[in-house]
Amino acid sequence: MRQARVLTVMLALGGLWAPAFAQDAVRVEIDTGELEGAREGAIVTFKGVPYAAPPMGTLRWRPPQPVEPWRRVRAARRYSPVARQRGAGPGMIASEDCLYLNVWTPALDGEPRPVMVFIHGGGFATGSGSEAMYDGTELAKQGLVVVTFNYRLDILGFLAHPLLTAESAEHSSGNYGLLDQVAALEWVRRNIDQFGGDPARVTIFGESAGGRSVSVLMASPLAKGLFHRAVAQSGALRGVDTPLRTQEQRGERLAGAVGCAERPDPLRCLRARPFEELATVSGFDAGPIVDGWLIPEDPRAVYADGRQHDVPMIIGANADEGTFAILGRRTPIRTVAEYDAYVSGLVASGAEEVLAQYPAGADDQVYQALNRFGTDQGLARHARQQARWMAATRAKTYVYLFARVSPQHRWTGLGATHTAELPYLFGNLQFAARQGRLSTLELQDRRLAQAMMRYWARFAETGDPNGDERPVWPAYTDDETLLVLGDDITTGTWPRAAGLDLLDRLFGDQRPAGDTEASGPADSVVGR
Numbered sequence: 151m152r153q154a155r156v157l158t159v160m161l162a163l164g165g166l167w168a169p170a171f172a173q174d175a176v177r178v179e180i181d182t183g184e185l186e187g188a189r190e191g192a193i194v195t196f197k198g199v200p201y202a203a204p205p206m207g208t209l210r211w212r213p214p215q216p217v218e219p220w221r222r223v224r225a226a227r228r229y230s231p232v233a234r235q236r237g238a239g240p241g242m243i244a245s246e247d248c249l250y251l252n253v254w255t256p257a258l259d260g261e262p263r264p265v266m267v268f269i270h271g272g273g274f275a276t277g278s279g280s281e282a283m284y285d286g287t288e289l290a291k292q293g294l295v296v297v298t299f300n301y302r303l304d305i306l307g308f309l310a311h312p313l314l315t316a317e318s319a320e321h322s323s324g325n326y327g328l329l330d331q332v333a334a335l336e337w338v339r340r341n342i343d344q345f346g347g348d349p350a351r352v353t354i355f356g357e358s359a360g361g362r363s364v365s366v367l368m369a370s371p372l373a374k375g376l377f378h379r380a381v382a383q384s385g386a387l388r389g390v391d392t393p394l395r396t397q398e399q400r401g402e403r404l405a406g407a408v409g410c411a412e413r414p415d416p417l418r419c420l421r422a423r424p425f426e427e428l429a430t431v432s433g434f435d436a437g438p439i440v441d442g443w444l445i446p447e448d449p450r451a452v453y454a455d456g457r458q459h460d461v462p463m464i465i466g467a468n469a470d471e472g473t474f475a476i477l478g479r480r481t482p483i484r485t486v487a488e489y490d491a492y493v494s495g496l497v498a499s500g501a502e503e504v505l506a507q508y509p510a511g512a513d514d515q516v517y518q519a520l521n522r523f524g525t526d527q528g529l530a531r532h533a534r535q536q537a538r539w540m541a542a543t544r545a546k547t548y549v550y551l552f553a554r555v556s557p558q559h560r561w562t563g564l565g566a567t568h569t570a571e572l573p574y575l576f577g578n579l580q581f582a583a584r585q586g587r588l589s590t591l592e593l594q595d596r597r598l599a600q601a602m603m604r605y606w607a608r609f610a611e612t613g614d615p616n617g618d619e620r621p622v623w624p625a626y627t628d629d630e631t632l633l634v635l636g637d638d639i640t641t642g643t644w645p646r647a648a649g650l651d652l653l654d655r656l657f658g659d660q661r662p663a664g665d666t667e668a669s670g671p672a673d674s675v676v677g678r
Contacts, residue, residue, distance in 0.1 A: 178258065180341040183220040187253075188227050193290050196253040196345070197280070198230040201337035202330065204247035205302060210421045211314055211326060214249060214333040232278035233303045234425045242278075246306065246425070251299035251334055252279060254286035255345045262348035264610035267297040267338055267377070269331060271358030271385070271569070274436040275304045288577025292607035295347035297338060301330035305428045308436040310394060311401035313417050322443035324397045327436075328370075329444060331363055335376040353379040353610040355464075357572060359437075361385015365536065366438050368458045369449035379613055381464040381606065383575075384471060384568055386532035391448045391662070392439040400434055407431045451662035453539040462613040463540050464606075466550035466632075467533045469645070470565030472524025476517065477564065489516045493523070500656040507649040521565070522646065527657070529568075531650045535660045537626050547626045548615055551644070553636035554598055556582035557590040571635070574599040575606060594637050601639060 174189035178196070187196035202214035209215055230250035231243040257263065268284060270277040279298030286296030301307065310324030339349050354377045356364045361382035367373040368380055405411040408427055410419035420428075440448055452458050476483075483492050489510050494501040508526075510519035533549070540547035552571040559567055561584045573581035577599050584590040601620050609615040615623050623633045624641065634642045644650060654660055 176258065177223060178344045180344055181219075182217045184223045185226040186223050190287070192256060193287050194255050194258060194345075195287075196226040196255075198228050198250045199226050199253065200230075200249060201251050201299065202249040202333045205249060205306070205326070205330075206246045208421065210246065210306065211309055211311075211323065211417075213326065213329045229280035230300065232280065233300050234306055235272075235276045235303050236429045237276070248278075248300045248302065249330060249333070250279075251297055251337065252286070253342075253345050254290040254296040255347065256290050256293060256295075257346045258344075259346065262343065262351075263293055263295045263346050264351040264353065264607070265295045265297065265338060265342050265347040265349070266353045266355055266606070266610050267299075267335065269301075269354060269356030269360035269363045270298065271356065271360045272303065274308060274327060274359045274438075277303070277359070283572050283578055283581050284576060285578055286576065289575070289603055289607070291577075292603050294607055294610060295342060295345055297334075297342070299331075299334045301334070302327045304436045305404070305431075305434055306425060308397070308439070309401050309404065309420075309434075310397035310439065310441070311405065311417070311420075312398050314401070315394065315398065317417070320443040322394070322441040323401075324394060324439045325441045325444045328363060328366065328438060329372075331367065332370075332372050332376065332444070335373065339376060350378065351610065352377045353381065353606075355381035355383065355606070356385055357383040357569065358385050362388065362390070362438070366390060366445060366449055368461070368463070369452040370444050371446065372444050374459060377459075377461065379462050379464075379609060380459075381609070382466075382533075382536070383464075383571060384467050384529055384533075386465060386467070386529065386536040387449055387453060388529075388532040388659075390438050390440075390445070391450065392435075392437070394439055394441050397435075397439045397441075404428065404431045404434060448662040450660070453536065454662060456539070456543050458540075458543070460543065460545050462546045462548075462609070464548045464550065464609060464615065465533050465537045465540065465626075466552060466571075467525070467529045468566045468568060468570055469551060469553040469636075470521055470525060470555075470570075471529045471568045472521035472526075473517075473564040474568030475524050475528065476520055477567075483520055484516060485513050486510050486516060489520060492520075497656050500652070503652055504656070507646070507652055522649075526646055526649050527653050530644065530646075531653050531660075534630070534644055534650055535654070537630075537632075541626045541628070546614065548609070548623050549626045549630075549632040550623075551632055551634050551642070553634055554594065556595065557584040557592065558582055560584075566636075571602070574602045574635075577603055598635060598639070602635060 175186050176194050177186045200217045231245035233248040234244045279300050284298050290296045307327030314323035354364050362385040364380050364382045365387040410416045413419040493504050508519050508523040510516045537549045553566050555565050580586045605615040608617045621639045624631050634640045
């Protein structure tokens with residue numbers, strides 16, 4: 151490995167060189183040029199590192215292309231703009247020039263460290279790798295090299311169209327955001343040794359849409375060999391069977407809505423349209439599709455046959471995932487009558503059975519009934535099924551249920567909601583504290599954060615999360631024992647197993663497309 155160079159920046163005061171202001175600038179050389187990052191305490195950071203060319207102009211809706219090398223030292227001290235997205239938050243700078251990553255490393259020499267690459271959530275429509283909650287400083291202190299990155303989102307990341315398919319050498323379109331993820335992992339394989347990372351011990355981990363991405367990459371031939379462990383947090387395999395033709399039809403409707411369908415060159419017209427105009431079109435669904443290339447077939451068939459990549463996996467969900475969907479629901483459900491009508495409209499002939507398993511006897515019970523039903527229907531049963539598929543292979547699988555209610559979510563009433571595990575995993579507990587006040591944290595919060603970081607770090611290192619003095623996390627087997635990450639760390643099984651069995655039967659979406667037994671209403675997906 152080429153030796154990193156450390157430069158100490160000093161200010162001359164009164165004719166004397168003095169470290170009145172000092173910051174270590176650290177340089178590394180990668181395959182496209184030299185970078186200058188910064189040492190911040192025990193961790194060296196490199197931010198805004200390009201891993202693919204800007205996907206703009208004629209590169210819009212094309213697979214990611216190589217970065218143009220640079221000659222001068224490139225500053226890598228600030229985050230890049232985030233991907234273009236609807237409703238970008240205050241202060242967010244969004245751009246189509248968004249394919250950048252960030253690295254946190256505890257050492258640039260010595261023994262190579264395990265690498266953890268995080269894929270952010272946001273429903274494939276929002277989010278970025280530079281969100282404050284994903285700062286990798288505390289996780290890197292566990293002896294890891296941590297990487298986060300942006301990928302294309304929404305229409306720019308998942309538009310398919312017959313003309314895009316026709317111009318593709320692979321006869322595919324629509325999964326550009328996922329292709330970006332593959333490109334980021336290829337960058338890691340080529341360059342991570344320069345940051346002290348071990349390219350033979352790469353763990354991908356993601357939450358929600360990021361977890362779904364992990365689950366899909368486990369079944370994608372393009373990702374084979376790019377990672378060696380996988381973690382899907384609130385992101386088990388679901389909503390992954392959309393055929394290319396269906397997404398192409400959505401693309402045709404969008405082209406018509408923005409006045410490009412009848413133009414002599416519809417693609418040139420679409421590529422010239424600003425994102426703001428494209429984003430006004432409703433009815434576009436961003437997310438993975440069976441494109442015949444990155445996803446050659448229904449991933450559920452791959453898992454059911456045991457053909458997914460042979461790597462150990464952590465799969466998990468949170469105890470109150472459903473409250474996240476309740477919070478984002480445009481039409482509140484507050485009464486027993488409204489709840490009964492909602493369930494009846496969703497599951498039709500099985501409504502009475504569902505209401506018996508998830509009862510609300512009074513209006514003040516509706517919130518929790520809806521939470522339990524949404525948690526199980528939208529996420530828990532998918533996590534259980536994916537864990538069962540994984541447990542049938544030789545790769546060890548570890549399953550968790552996150553159940554700790556942080557001071558923040560005890561105050562909001564959201565419980566152990568969707569995304570609630572992230573402050574603990576990244577060690578950024580200000581997001582678990584009520585209104586950010588660290589004084590509201592309890593000893594359980596600090597202990598749980600340390601334990602989770604150690605479980606994940608040990609998994610990245612060896613493929614087994616166990617070690618140290620932490621409670622043993624058993625591998626998932628037929629007895630379906632999982633680790634409960636709550637006020638205390640214990641073992642248990644899936645809550646409401648009978649309800650999960652019922653929902654599996656009624657929805658029938660755990661089987662691959664084309665299975666003649668598969669029937670039932672479409673899955674409703676929680677949050678991000």
